[in-house]
Amino acid sequence: xxxxxxxxxxxxxxxxxxxxxxxxxxxxxxxxxxxxxxxxxxxxxxxxxxxxxxxxxxxxxxxxxxxxxxxxxxxxxxxxxxxxxxxxxxxxxxxxxxxxxxxxxxxxxxxxxxxxxxxxxxxxxxxxxxxxxxxxxxxxxxxxxxxxxxxxxxxxxxxxxxxxxxxxxxxxxxxxxxxxxxxxxxxxxxxxxxxxxxxxxxxxxxxxxxxxxxxxxxxxxxxxxxxxxxxxxxxxxxxxxxxxxxxxxxxxxxxxxxxxxxxxxxxxxxxxxxxxxxxxxxxxxxxxxxxxxxxxxxxxxxxxxxxxxxxxxxxxxxxxxxxxxxxxxxxxxxxxxxxxxxxxxxxxxxxxxxxxxxxxxxxxxxxxxxxxxxx
Numbered sequence: 232x233x234x235x236x237x238x239x240x241x242x243x244x245x246x247x248x249x250x251x252x253x254x255x256x257x258x259x260x261x262x263x264x265x266x267x268x269x270x271x272x273x274x275x276x277x278x279x280x281x282x283x284x285x286x287x288x289x290x291x292x293x294x295x296x297x298x299x300x301x302x303x304x305x306x307x308x309x310x311x312x313x314x315x316x317x318x319x320x321x322x323x324x325x326x327x328x329x330x331x332x333x334x335x336x337x338x339x340x341x342x343x344x345x346x347x348x349x350x351x352x353x354x355x356x357x358x359x360x361x362x363x364x365x366x367x368x369x370x371x372x373x374x375x376x377x378x379x380x381x382x383x384x385x386x387x388x389x390x391x392x393x394x395x396x397x398x399x400x401x402x403x404x405x406x407x408x409x410x411x412x413x414x415x416x417x418x419x420x421x422x423x424x425x426x427x428x429x430x431x432x433x434x435x436x437x438x439x440x441x442x443x444x445x446x447x448x449x450x451x452x453x454x455x456x457x458x459x460x461x462x463x464x465x466x467x468x469x470x471x472x473x474x475x476x477x478x479x480x481x482x483x484x485x486x487x488x489x490x491x492x493x494x495x496x497x498x499x500x501x502x503x504x505x506x507x508x509x510x511x512x513x514x515x516x517x518x519x520x521x522x523x524x525x526x527x528x529x530x531x532x533x534x535x536x537x538x539x540x541x542x543x544x545x546x547x548x549x550x551x552x553x554x555x556x557x558x559x560x561x562x563x564x565x566x567x568x569x570x571x572x573x574x575x576x577x578x579x580x581x582x583x584x585x586x587x588x589x590x591x592x593x594x595x596x597x598x599x600x601x602x603x604x605x606x
Contacts, residue, residue, distance in 0.1 A: 233279070234382040235443040237389075237436055240472040244269050246277075246330075248467070248476050250448035251438050254507050255463055256486070257456030260449045261344055263481060265336060266329040274326040280447045282512040285323060294322045301345035313338050347449065361515065361523055369397060369422050371513045376424060379444045390437060392427035424575055431579040434461060434505075438577060446509045446575065455508040460578065506576050
């Protein structure tokens with residue numbers, strides 16, 4: 232796995248800014264009408280961030296299978312015309328078409344959205360078929376996250392603190408007792424991570440790093456983000472490097488005119504955070520597939536599964552910390568990896584801090600399949 236470098240705001244592309252925006256507001260990429268990749272290298276980096284290797288024959292076969300199933304669905308149920316030049320494009324080619332204009336751009340977006348749904352459902356099914364305990368899946372997630380964050384700390388990224396951990400059973404009991412509207416399937420922080428940045432100006436670059444290496448933007452689960460920290464429109468307008476992208480964004484900038492209300496009565500009013508829930512792609516080890524029943528091993532060639540994770544960005548005024556949210560896939564294909572549910576929190580205290588937390592569940596998919604777990 233190649234670890235991306237930390238980008239400054241001057242290096243941000245329109246795609247980077249849209250990705251952070253969907254994370255902060257808990258939007259859905261399925262509702263997007265276009266992508267914004269500037270070139271094939273940016274699109275390929277996005278694909279690799281999802282544990283999909285375009286150069287691996289097994290991954291390429293998985294992507295092709297999902298793409299053909301998506302096109303067949305569109306033609307079968309909607310009589311949707313897909314031009315042959317579009318149908319022949321590989322994943323990176325479809326992403327680039329979806330970032331262009333015209334009829335082919337619309338076709339590429341439709342195909343990618345259906346591919347996302349197909350891959351998501353098959354990955355979820357594989358997750359529950361594999362004979363793997365939650366504890367083992369948690370370890371896959373933690374290994375990936377710690378590897379990525381260790382590289383960040385070793386390269387002196389603007390991160391003051393990084394903490395990972397698992398919620399113990401007593402904490403789970405307490406949460407379910409104190410929140411009557413929450414069920415066990417809605418607890419996203421069994422595995423959680425917190426990141427503290429040096430200053431509030433480091434939040435966007437650090438989030439961008441996390442999205443490029445751990446949680447791609449299409450893994451964000453709509454409606455699960457809380458932002459009591461960063462006013463997106465004010466931040467963009469105050470930074471010349473970001474303000475140049477404002478005219479090209481999909482939605483009006485004033486859509487996020489305010490901050491999210493605090494929906495947790497156990498959270499102090501002074502607590503500031505941006506949290507989100509997301510799926511996190513991880514490869515299912517070969518030894519796990521080898522121990523699975525033949526039917527599961529064959530299904531792993533057909534599908535992949537992924538776990539979900541939660542992330543948050545927080546600002547602390549009194550030393551309080553927290554995080555939350557989930558993500559979903561869309562407008563993009565996830566092939567042959569698996570994802571694990573987790574919660575992330577990123578916060579910036581007066582001195583600067585970013586928090587990240589995460590949770591997990593089970594496995595499944597090709598090459599070393601990917602797994603997806605939510606809840």
